[in-house]
Amino acid sequence: MINKIVQSMADAMAGIKDGSTVLIGGFGAVGQPDHLIEGLIEQGATGLTCVANNAGTGRVGLARLMELGRVRKIICSFPRSAGSVVFEELYRQGKIELEIVPQGTMAERMRAAGAGVPAFFTATSVGTILANGKEQRDFNGRTYVMEHALKGDVALVEAWEGDRWGNLTYRSSGRNFNPVMAMAADLTIAQVMHIRELGELVPENVHTPGIFVQRVLRIDRGPAWA
Amino acid sequence: MINKIVQSMADAMAGIKDGSTVLIGGFGAVGQPDHLIEGLIEQGATGLTCVANNAGTGRVGLARLMELGRVRKIICSFPRSAGSVVFEELYRQGKIELEIVPQGTMAERMRAAGAGVPAFFTATSVGTILANGKEQRDFNGRTYVMEHALKGDVALVEAWEGDRWGNLTYRSSGRNFNPVMAMAADLTIAQVMHIRELGELVPENVHTPGIFVQRVLRIDRGPAWA
Amino acid sequence: MTGFDRKQMAARVAEDIPEGWFVNLGIGIPTMIANYVPLEREVILHSENGILGMGPAPAPDRVDPWLVNAGKQAVTLRPGGSYFHHADSFAMIRGGHIDLCVLGAFEVAANGDIANWATSENDSAPAVGGAMDLGAGAKRLWVVMEHTTKDGGHKIVERCTYPLTTPGAVSRVYTNLGVLDVVKGKGFVVRDLAPGVTFDQIQAASGAKLHTN
Amino acid sequence: MTGFDRKQMAARVAEDIPEGWFVNLGIGIPTMIANYVPLEREVILHSENGILGMGPAPAPDRVDPWLVNAGKQAVTLRPGGSYFHHADSFAMIRGGHIDLCVLGAFEVAANGDIANWATSENDSAPAVGGAMDLGAGAKRLWVVMEHTTKDGGHKIVERCTYPLTTPGAVSRVYTNLGVLDVVKGKGFVVRDLAPGVTFDQIQAASGAKLHTN
Numbered sequence: 010m011i012n013k014i015v016q017s018m019a020d021a022m023a024g025i026k027d028g029s030t031v032l033i034g035g036f037g038a039v040g041q042p043d044h045l046i047e048g049l050i051e052q053g054a055t056g057l058t059c060v061a062n063n064a065g066t067g068r069v070g071l072a073r074l075m076e077l078g079r080v081r082k083i084i085c086s087f088p089r090s091a092g093s094v095v096f097e098e099l100y101r102q103g104k105i106e107l108e109i110v111p112q113g114t115m116a117e118r119m120r121a122a123g124a125g126v127p128a129f130f131t132a133t134s135v136g137t138i139l140a141n142g143k144e145q146r147d148f149n150g151r152t153y154v155m156e157h158a159l160k161g162d163v164a165l166v167e168a169w170e171g172d173r174w175g176n177l178t179y180r181s182s183g184r185n186f187n188p189v190m191a192m193a194a195d196l197t198i199a200q201v202m203h204i205r206e207l208g209e210l211v212p213e214n215v216h217t218p219g220i221f222v223q224r225v226l227r228i229d230r231g232p233a234w235a
Numbered sequence: 236m237i238n239k240i241v242q243s244m245a246d247a248m249a250g251i252k253d254g255s256t257v258l259i260g261g262f263g264a265v266g267q268p269d270h271l272i273e274g275l276i277e278q279g280a281t282g283l284t285c286v287a288n289n290a291g292t293g294r295v296g297l298a299r300l301m302e303l304g305r306v307r308k309i310i311c312s313f314p315r316s317a318g319s320v321v322f323e324e325l326y327r328q329g330k331i332e333l334e335i336v337p338q339g340t341m342a343e344r345m346r347a348a349g350a351g352v353p354a355f356f357t358a359t360s361v362g363t364i365l366a367n368g369k370e371q372r373d374f375n376g377r378t379y380v381m382e383h384a385l386k387g388d389v390a391l392v393e394a395w396e397g398d399r400w401g402n403l404t405y406r407s408s409g410r411n412f413n414p415v416m417a418m419a420a421d422l423t424i425a426q427v428m429h430i431r432e433l434g435e436l437v438p439e440n441v442h443t444p445g446i447f448v449q450r451v452l453r454i455d456r457g458p459a460w461a
Numbered sequence: 462m463t464g465f466d467r468k469q470m471a472a473r474v475a476e477d478i479p480e481g482w483f484v485n486l487g488i489g490i491p492t493m494i495a496n497y498v499p500l501e502r503e504v505i506l507h508s509e510n511g512i513l514g515m516g517p518a519p520a521p522d523r524v525d526p527w528l529v530n531a532g533k534q535a536v537t538l539r540p541g542g543s544y545f546h547h548a549d550s551f552a553m554i555r556g557g558h559i560d561l562c563v564l565g566a567f568e569v570a571a572n573g574d575i576a577n578w579a580t581s582e583n584d585s586a587p588a589v590g591g592a593m594d595l596g597a598g599a600k601r602l603w604v605v606m607e608h609t610t611k612d613g614g615h616k617i618v619e620r621c622t623y624p625l626t627t628p629g630a631v632s633r634v635y636t637n638l639g640v641l642d643v644v645k646g647k648g649f650v651v652r653d654l655a656p657g658v659t660f661d662q663i664q665a666a667s668g669a670k671l672h673t674n
Numbered sequence: 675m676t677g678f679d680r681k682q683m684a685a686r687v688a689e690d691i692p693e694g695w696f697v698n699l700g701i702g703i704p705t706m707i708a709n710y711v712p713l714e715r716e717v718i719l720h721s722e723n724g725i726l727g728m729g730p731a732p733a734p735d736r737v738d739p740w741l742v743n744a745g746k747q748a749v750t751l752r753p754g755g756s757y758f759h760h761a762d763s764f765a766m767i768r769g770g771h772i773d774l775c776v777l778g779a780f781e782v783a784a785n786g787d788i789a790n791w792a793t794s795e796n797d798s799a800p801a802v803g804g805a806m807d808l809g810a811g812a813k814r815l816w817v818v819m820e821h822t823t824k825d826g827g828h829k830i831v832e833r834c835t836y837p838l839t840t841p842g843a844v845s846r847v848y849t850n851l852g853v854l855d856v857v858k859g860k861g862f863v864v865r866d867l868a869p870g871v872t873f874d875q876i877q878a879a880s881g882a883k884l885h886t887n
Contacts, residue, residue, distance in 0.1 A: 262742070265740055265741075265746075266740075290799075312802055312804070313801040313802070315800070316801070326799050337807050338722060338760075338764065338802070339760075339763075339807030342763070342764050359810045361841070363839065363841075364837050364838075365802065365806065405757075406740045407740035408721070408757060411723045411759065411760050414759040414761075
């Protein structure tokens with residue numbers, strides 16, 4: 010019997026190696042796998058490259074992981090959210106590397122990694138400093154830059170429901186980067202609000218098929234999110 | 236009030252021009268917009284380039300459109316289905332142009348067109364005659380070919396449900412090429428089994444958001460498909 | 462010189478958005494535009510984080526923590542709305558399916574260049590978000606902003622001095638002083654003046670030549 | 675020389691597929707493999723037309739016209755199965771998420787090349803379908819086929835003579851005479867012989883050198 014449901018955070022985090030590229034879902038607090046990030050802090054892997062839309066806020070979660078010196082590099086579109094104090098400090102001190110990627114290019118680079126496309130062309134960033142050093146090329150009279158797939162060793166995602174085959178659904182705008190990151194990583198770990206019996210999810214409405222998911226951990230995020 | 240629901244086949248087909256590239260959904264009979272193809276036959280546009288997985292069977296639908304001399308070129312992955320007699324005849328007589336595309340490359344080329352990606356790289360077809368004349372390039376030690384976006388002027392798709400904003404759902408394996416083609420065309424026309432009130436479709440489970448759909452026509456496919 | 466206040470600027474943009482358009486609104490004044498499009502004029506709002514059909518902010522006791530806009534504010538979903546993932550959301554943008562994007566800006570140039578994300582090439586950690594995708598992908602890019610900086614510096618310029626977000630993308634600018642079209646080969650053309658504002662006043666507040674008609 | 679019949683060939687392949695694999699089965703003998711994987715050994719079948727978790731053929735009175743496999747035959751969906759569109763389906767294939775693909779073939783060469791879609795470069799209208807995507811994308815490609823053509827021609831060859839589907843992709847071949855591994859730098863290695871078949875017999879039926887061990 011296939012059973013991707015794990016019973017403990019330790020099992021969820023087992024085997025994440027130093028130097029891994031970790032994709033972290035969410036857009037702000039919504040769809041962010043808070044508990045798994047805490048689990049990663051606990052687990053101890055270091056020298057990480059983290060890919061997330063934002064560079065953490067306050068001194069918890071991703072910000073805490075950075076503060077502990079465990080993040081070598083961050084790849085994101087919007088590092089300067091309100092309250093991204095830890096990142097700003099580390100960046101000023103030269104203690105963290107930053108790669109700024111336009112949000113849509115970031116999503117598409119991960120989708121490409123998941124879909125076996127090593128590189129693609131986009132008009133986004135053409136004529137800006139973010140295109141510096143990138144190959145450019147004209148198609149039908151318009152200029153595009155070439156962007157490369159962005160693959161993860163690990164993806165931490167949040168979902169609404171999950172089953173033992175790893176099928177996931179998302180709630181409302183909690184979907185955001187999560188399905189794309191699930192596709193793009195070798196080891197995708199999902200924190201879910203609800204475990205469903207196999208067959209309970211409507212086959213037409215599975216948002217991330219289990220082929221993209223290796224581990225599912227049920228988390229109680231509390232009544233505010235229920 | 237936005238209302239993409241049209242009341243007649245003539246309204247559904249209005250404005251399709253000679254020389255158009257027409258994307259036709261479906262995989263075999265499943266998810267194939269049979270009625271819209273009949274509508275296109277009636278409508279009269281000619282010199283068409285048709286993109287579909289198969290090259291038609293029997294002497295109805297796409298095969299009939301070809302038999303009437305209205306199709307200049309067909310782009311497909313599998314022209315030689317059982318019963319693709321019309322295509323075989325025309326092709327032997329040099330009366331129709333054929334572009335064979337691997338099935339996944341065909342889907343991805345349309346998805347790219349819909350997503351504003353003019354070209355991408357894939358390992359599919361490398362080392363085969365289908366890669367002849369295509370640009371090749373190595374990424375991380377593997378060779379890939381460059382493939383171009385495949386855009387439609389018109390897409391004919393079949394869906395299960397539709398609403399007046401153009402939101403669609405698909406049933407079972409009837410989804411196949413339809414959502415990808417809906418993204419890739421300037422004018423997407425959907426034949427649906429059921430019209431739903433706005434708000435009846437669950438927002439998380441809309442399969443093709445209305446932004447990709449211009450016209451919706453209700454069709455009764457009969458009890459076998461209900 | 463009276464001019465528009467921020468609410469009036471948002472309302473002025475809203476006037477020009479026809480029913481049926483798919484529209485992405487940036488953070489700041491652009492977000493306020495939604496308040497001035499009557500619900501019965503169906504304009505479908507897109508949000509980068511995977512929403513079509515965004516509605517107004519919820520009552521404080523009806524906030525859904527799972528539903529935020531690109532500015533991370535609580536919003537609602539209208540009947541007919543839908544959710545999708547980030548790659549699909551940006552496929553809509555990059556693929557040219559969004560009829561209109563309205564952004565704020567630091568500078569807009571006579572050639573349609575927009576700068577709205579970084580104030581220096583040496584900016585330590587500029588936050589680009591989805592601005593470059595929207596600038597390059599939307600069918601139309603309009604800007605709504607104050608006509609000048611707080612200390613009177615020019616934001617309507619011949620050439621941008623800040624790093625670009627997208628070259629040649631802006632087709633219209635709404636400011637507290639009026640509405641300018643950006644016309645290829647010509648530059649800024651005054652389309653409308655705010656109440657109590659004269660052409661000479663809006664020209665004096667601009668760092669680029671303005672044309673009439 | 676007895677050897678396997680078609681059903682036994684399918685059953686022999688099925689033996690080697692472990693629980694938990696995502697597997698795509700081509701048309702013909704490959705499709706029959708599903709009948710020999712017991713449902714309690716959970717192998718998740720993928721179909722190019724957007725299905726994961728395909729189940730056996732339905733009873734004739736329970737056919738769902740919306741649900742067909744890549745060969746357009748009626749199938750069922752197992753609990754836990756899901757549907758998705760063609761681009762997502764081939765993202766699974768191209769992205770290396772399918773553990774195993776089993777195809778039929780005209781020829782398999784000692785270097786792992788497979789030819790299964792066209793019998794001549796001048797073929798008027800060859801039908802490639804998803805074979806090249808599967809050959810290039812699946813983690814493993816196995817072939818199941820008769821060891822020779824009906825008139826005794828070689829299908830196990832040093833070099834393919836027909837146009838390739840994918841170069842260097844095949845890692846194992848199941849035939850009516852036995853099971854061959856394709857080992858890089860070495861070629862065909864006999865892994866198993868069908869009942870009543872000797873090494874000399876299988877070698878004699880092959881157009882390439884076979885190795886033991």
